[in-house]
Amino acid sequence: MRYSISQVAKASGVSARMLRHYDAIGLLKPSSVGTNGYRWYGRGELLRLQRILLLRRFGLGLAEIGAVLGERAGEAAALRGHLAQLEEERRRLDRVITTVEETVADLDAARIDDPGRFFAGLREDAAEMRQAYRETFGEGAGKAFDVAEAAQEGLTAADYEHAAAQGAALFRRLASVMRSGAAPSDPAALDVVAEHYASVSHFWQPTAAAYAAMGGLYERDPRQRDLAARADPELPAWLARAIEAYARERLVPPVGKT
Structure with missing residues (x-):
C-alpha cells in the first residue's frame, strides 16, 4: 500500500x-x-x-x-534523556500547583464572614495572651502586645486574612523541613525558625531564654499548639525543640563575646 x-x-x-x-x-x-x-x-x-x-x-x-x-539505539537514548527532562518539568509543575493550592486553602481558611466577631475574639485572645506572656516572660513581653495592638489599628479583614495566610505558610514550611527528616537543631531547621524569630522580633526582641520558653508554648498552650498542628500534628513538639535549639545556637553569644 x-x-x-x-x-x-x-x-x-x-x-x-x-x-x-x-x-x-x-x-x-x-x-x-x-x-x-x-x-x-x-x-x-x-x-x-x-x-x-x-x-x-x-x-x-x-x-x-x-x-x-541513523542509529536506532541512539533514538532510545535520546528519548530516555528527554523523558527525564519531561518528568523533572512535571515534578516542578506539581510543586508549583501544590504551592498554589495550599495558598488558596490558607486564604479560604482565613476568610472572615463576620469581621466584628473576629476582631472581638482577637481582643479577648490578645488580653489573655498578654497576661500569660507577662507572667511567663516579664513586663517586656506584655508591652510587646501593646505595640502589636497599636500596629493593628486600622487593619481590615483582608489584612488579617493575609497575615493568617502568611502565618500558615510559615508553619507549612516548618512542617516540610520536619518531614524531610531534619532534626530540630539542623541548620535547615534553624534557618526556617529564623523567619519565626523575625516575625516575633517585629514587636519584641526576646532574650534567648524567653524565646526558648515561648517555643514551649507550642506544646503547652492549646491555641499555639493548634496553630502549628494545622500544618502537621507532629509539628508542635518538633517546633518547640527547634525554637529551643535556635535560642541556644543563634541567640546566645559565644563564650567571651557579648
Whole structure:
C-alpha cells in the first residue's frame, strides 16, 4: 500500500511543503517518485515520520533527529534523556500547583464572614495572651502586645486574612523541613525558625531564654499548639525543640563575646 504526499500530509498534519523539505535534506525519503514527480510513501516511511514527529515534540532539531534515526539505539537514548527532562518539568509543575493550592486553602481558611466577631475574639485572645506572656516572660513581653495592638489599628479583614495566610505558610514550611527528616537543631531547621524569630522580633526582641520558653508554648498552650498542628500534628513538639535549639545556637553569644 502506498500513499501520496497529500494523503500523508493530511494524515500527519505535516504540510506537503515540509515533507518535500524532509526529502531534500535526506530525513524522510519517499519510497518512490513517479515519472511525473509525484512522491509516494509506504508503511516504513510513515513509521519513520511518526518517530520524527515524536522526536521533534521532545525538542530535537532536524539535524539531531537525522543523527538519532541513523542509529536506532541512539533514538532510545535520546528519548530516555528527554523523558527525564519531561518528568523533572512535571515534578516542578506539581510543586508549583501544590504551592498554589495550599495558598488558596490558607486564604479560604482565613476568610472572615463576620469581621466584628473576629476582631472581638482577637481582643479577648490578645488580653489573655498578654497576661500569660507577662507572667511567663516579664513586663517586656506584655508591652510587646501593646505595640502589636497599636500596629493593628486600622487593619481590615483582608489584612488579617493575609497575615493568617502568611502565618500558615510559615508553619507549612516548618512542617516540610520536619518531614524531610531534619532534626530540630539542623541548620535547615534553624534557618526556617529564623523567619519565626523575625516575625516575633517585629514587636519584641526576646532574650534567648524567653524565646526558648515561648517555643514551649507550642506544646503547652492549646491555641499555639493548634496553630502549628494545622500544618502537621507532629509539628508542635518538633517546633518547640527547634525554637529551643535556635535560642541556644543563634541567640546566645559565644563564650567571651557579648
